[in-house]
Every structure is written in C-alpha cells, then in structure tokens.
Amino acid sequence: MASPENLAAAVAVADTFGDGITAMVNNAAIFRTEDFLTVTEATYTTLMDINVKGTFFGAQAAARSMIDGGRRGSIINVSSLAGLQALARSRLTPPPRRGSDAHHVAGRLPWQTRTDVLPPTPLGSTS
Template identity: 55%
Template structure:
C-alpha cells in the first residue's frame, strides 16, 4: 500500500517535543520528508532529537532548524529549509505555549508572549508556506488549536483567546487560499499526555487528573500519536475535499461538559 504522504515535504513547528514530535514521526512513517522547526532541539520528554529518531526509524529525510515562531524571519528560514527536499507541501503550525492565569493579574508581557507564539506564529507560518505553495501545486496547512479555542475557561482567558483566534484564522485562510489549491484546517486537541499537561497544565499525574478524566467520555487522556493520526488525514489526499474545517481530538470532552 502506498504511503499516505509519499513525495510530500512537511514543516512541523514545535516538532522537537510532544504533539509536534509525534506528528513529525508519523509524517515520516507515511513517506514525507520533514523539517523540524523548534526553539530547542532536545525533546522536553527526553530521548534523541526528533530528526535523528526519524533517521533511525524510516527512510525519510529529516532536519532540524532552530526557530522561534514569534519571529517571521525564522519561519521563512524553516520553510526555505524544505527546499532541500523539493519544497514544502504540508505546513503544520503546531508550536504553542501555555500558562495558567488569574485574569485580573495578567501582565502585558505575558499576554504579548502568548499572542506572539500562539497567534502570530500560526499566521506567519502559514503565510511563509503559502507563498511557496501558490507557485507549485498547492498543499495543505494544518493549524493546531485546542478545545480551549472552542469554549471559554475561567482560568485560561488569554490561552482561550489565542486558540480561538487560530480557529477563525484557519477559516479565513481556507477562504483566501482555496483557489490556489491550498487547503487549511485546524485540529483541536483535548487533554493530551505531553509535557504541557504534566508540567505546564500540571494535570496528568496530579490530584486534578481524576476530575478531568471523569469528565471525558473516553475516560482517559489522549496520546500525541492520536493527534498525529488526525494531522496525517488532513495533510493527505484522504481529505482532498476538506478545507476550513475544525477536527476535534478530545475523547468527546468538549461536547459533554
């Protein structure tokens, strides 16, 4: 059976760790060459760098590019790196940050940093890829949002705002780029077991875990690989007639709260 992403070239921001790492590995397993664009080469969860792991696991080409997604120039450089493999055909804007907050105590610097990474990084990552795609045969852009982009939360006001922005940016990008053969979709992960949920959210492995799992119909946290499967679908020809869509991967959590 032909790999789903044979002859594709993907750029995955935040690809060194967590969900991005799982996406990069899954894309490579499906035949894509991959550029891992991240601010750090070493995975937060430990182990070999993603591009080295891909080289050990598959026949795909993979490289790492240091990239701060709040800097449009870094995003342009990451997309440029894909030219070594033939040019970007799939862009996964996965990089994001989170911190809990009390709304009345949020400081401007924290607000700006979250917007810069979670919104500006997606906007200019998509723009950098689309510039190349309009001159080729089109492509697929997958933006990572969150179920926090679908509903409000008292403790995560800024985060919800940034992830909601990603959802609406996706719809507008799909409308703008469709005539150029570029599909744009977004994934909304729920509680996924990564360093973000163990360290930043501080949910997995804490007393709060049972409360959260009890509110999820699947009665468990998701795994990064399950989000990666959704990304493969949206990047491949399996979703050739899908654009401007939100795909929720949350075990039913957002529809039952």
C-alpha cells in the same frame, strides 16, 4: 516561532528537501494558568506572539512557498480546547484557531492548497 523572518527561513530550509514544502502544521503554542488580575503585558504579548502571530505568519510563509513553487499542499492549524474548560484560576488563552486565517489563505492559493483546523479531542471523550 513568532518572527515572520524566522518562519520564512524555516520554510526555506524545508524547501531544500525533496520537491519543496507541501504541508505546514502549525502546532506550536504555549499555555498559561494565571490570575486574570496579575497577567502582565509581557506575558500576554508572548502568548499572542507564539499562539496567534506565529500561526498566521507560518501559514503565510508556507503559502508563499507553495504558490512560488506551483505546488499543491495542506496548511493545518492545530487548535485548542483550553478555553472551553473552567478552572479555579483564570486561563490565559488566545482566540482559538478556528480557521479564519486559513480561509483568508485559501483564497490566495490557486493550486488547490487545502487549509484546515484540527481541534483536539480530550481523552475519554465519546465525541
């Protein structure tokens, strides 16, 4: 989920169905609860590669496909509330997907392709 080449290949496969890709939902993520002082660089890199790099390059591959095919569509980045909850152990989470990447992508999509961030709501919430 973090390799730009693999993401582009996945979008290319999706383009073979129907009229081509018109939506991309970036939902892949991993979550770790570890002591802050024991997190290794490898663990941190894996988390950032999947949660941040994969989201960015997945949106990029989808945007390229839509631009090249002259199609309108949507790119949706599912965010996380994990960083907003306190735990006894440090929660290793990347910066939330708040749309900064989505806004950069939107400026390049002349076919009114929409970019959104979907923040989940915890069960039992009244908001």
